[in-house]
Amino acid sequence: MAKRTLTGTTLDTIVSLAKRRGFVFQSSEIYGGLSSVWDYGPVGVELKRNVKDAWWKSMVRERDDVVGIDASILMHPDVWVASGHLDSFTDPLVECQECHRRFRQDQIEGDTCPDCGGAFGEPRQFNLMFKTFMGPVEDSSATVYLRPETAQAMFVNFENVQTSSRKKIPFGIAQIGKSFRNEITPGNFTFRTREFEQMEMEFFCEPGTDDDWHDYWMNFSMDWFKKFGIRGEKLMLRVHDADELPHYSKASADVEYEFPWGWGELETISNRTDFDLKAHAEKSGKDLSYFDDQKKERYVPFVVEPAMGADRSALAFLLDAYDEEGEGKDMRVVLRFHPDIAPFQVAVLPLSKKDTLSPTARRVYDLLLANFNAQYDDTQSIGRRYRRQDEIGTPLCVTVDFDTLDDDSVTIRNRDTMEQVRVPIDNLEAAIREQLNTMRADCQG
Ligand code: ATP
Numbered sequence: 073m074a075k076r077t078l079t080g081t082t083l084d085t086i087v088s089l090a091k092r093r094g095f096v097f098q099s100s101e102i103y104g105g106l107s108s109v110w111d112y113g114p115v116g117v118e119l120k121r122n123v124k125d126a127w128w129k130s131m132v133r134e135r136d137d138v139v140g141i142d143a144s145i146l147m148h149p150d151v152w153v154a155s156g157h158l159d160s161f162t163d164p165l166v167e168c169q170e171c172h173r174r175f176r177q178d179q180i181e182g183d184t185c186p187d188c189g190g191a192f193g194e195p196r197q198f199n200l201m202f203k204t205f206m207g208p209v210e211d212s213s214a215t216v217y218l219r220p221e222t223a224q225a226m227f228v229n230f231e232n233v234q235t236s237s238r239k240k241i242p243f244g245i246a247q248i249g250k251s252f253r254n255e256i257t258p259g260n261f262t263f264r265t266r267e268f269e270q271m272e273m274e275f276f277c278e279p280g281t282d283d284d285w286h287d288y289w290m291n292f293s294m295d296w297f298k299k300f301g302i303r304g305e306k307l308m309l310r311v312h313d314a315d316e317l318p319h320y321s322k323a324s325a326d327v328e329y330e331f332p333w334g335w336g337e338l339e340t341i342s343n344r345t346d347f348d349l350k351a352h353a354e355k356s357g358k359d360l361s362y363f364d365d366q367k368k369e370r371y372v373p374f375v376v377e378p379a380m381g382a383d384r385s386a387l388a389f390l391l392d393a394y395d396e397e398g399e400g401k402d403m404r405v406v407l408r409f410h411p412d413i414a415p416f417q418v419a420v421l422p423l424s425k426k427d428t429l430s431p432t433a434r435r436v437y438d439l440l441l442a443n444f445n446a447q448y449d450d451t452q453s454i455g456r457r458y459r460r461q462d463e464i465g466t467p468l469c470v471t472v473d474f475d476t477l478d479d480d481s482v483t484i485r486n487r488d489t490m491e492q493v494r495v496p497i498d499n500l501e502a503a504i505r506e507q508l509n510t511m512r513a514d515c516q517g
Pocket of ligand 1 (some may be wrong): 221253255262263264265266267268269270337338339340379380381382383384385
């Protein structure tokens with residue numbers, strides 16, 4: 073329904089809405105901010121949590137062939153030797169000879185500096201891993217790295233997880249967590265930052281079945297974004313050319329979203345072959361092969377990996393939900409989030425702050441809190457409060473008015489249709505569930 077005709081918006085509009093409504097703030101803003109580093113506010117933290125929860129639920133809790141882990145950010149330095157990151161996790165960097173600004177060579181158009189027109193020096197390879205020291209002595213033997221991806225923890229824990237969970241191949245290990253990359257040119261708000269969260273899953277399968285599993289996870293990924301409301305026409309699956317493939321990959325495809333500045337990657341689904349398990353087996357001296365007791369043979373599993381960014385996805389959900397209705401001072405800004413992605417599902421709004429209404433409104437709020445992510449707001453005029461809830465994408469508002477004191481009923485107002493229905497408090501939970509279900513169906517991309 074309404075989803076199909078969303079107006080869309082510019083990045084600037086989203087950045088200012090994000091600050092005004094508490095989605096995202098610049099980090100350390102009172103000190104002038106830290107470039108390309110962002111903090112999620114009270115509304116944004118709920119949005120990002122919902123994105124992660126929706127992924128975890130689809131990827132881990134609703135399947136019996138994927139289990140989760142939560143590994144440390146710091147890992148043994150040899151992990152990054154074996155994985156190839158120490159040698160080849162680099163981007164080509166060029167520096168302007170005039171103003172000394174540095175750029176990622178593959179992201180600039182033309183041969184001269186886009187800022188001052190100066191000439192570039194020779195390109196060099198720049199390693200993107202952040203280094204730090206472990207313990208009180210700052211020498212090379214104490215150097216450790218902040219992980220640039222979460223995936224390696226799944227490879228080095230393969231045997232621990234497989235034996236403790238007693239999963240048989242094919243099965244996957246999933247993780248959500250922070251990763252760090254010293255990007256040369258971060259930007260576009262939370263799209264490319266130096267500290268970000270990833271949602272990754274390594275799916276271990278028998279060699280020879282990997283191409284089929286790659287197809288399966290590509291479809292799964294596209295369907296996941298659509299299921300939670302991203303419009304299909306804003307999504308595309310882009311298969312990598314052979315010359316784009318990283319050293320570990322046999323085939324890769326990106327799920328891309330049409331951002332206001334063009335198409336950009338949300339997720340990569342890669343066929344990582346047996347590269348990682350073999351590399352770690354060789355470096356660590358531990359056998360990471362698997363005995364298939366049905367086939368009665370031993371092999372090193374192949375791995376298919378869907379790797380998604382939580383921040384990038386949250387930004388895509390935010391941009392994709394944006395809609396404007398009407399014009400001039402009657403214009404209404406609405407974020408038409410899927411109910412499972414919306415920061416809050418329901419807001420309880422007493423018509424007035426008067427003591428006569430508050431206890432009943434609080435009772436309704438307490439009732440809803442047990443089942444929904446709910447907000448209580450009694451600050452400004454009811455019109456302004458509806459606007460605020462529309463702007464943060466709350467699907468339903470429950471208004472408690474003076475009639476409620478007599479008839480023990482409240483009004484539910486629907487974000488998308490703006491229709492209002494009166495329901496007895498006794499039926500409120502069921503009525504909310506029903507409306508949210510209808511909105512879920514309407515939101516499919
Ligand atoms: P890009 O080509 O944009 O640099 P990538 O191909 O290096 O990304 P992957 O290594 O495939 O990215 O990481 C998987 C996902 O992690 C990406 O699809 C993206 O959503 C997220 N991601 C990667 N780098 C960043 C970053 N600097 N900031 C925010 N998210 C990121």
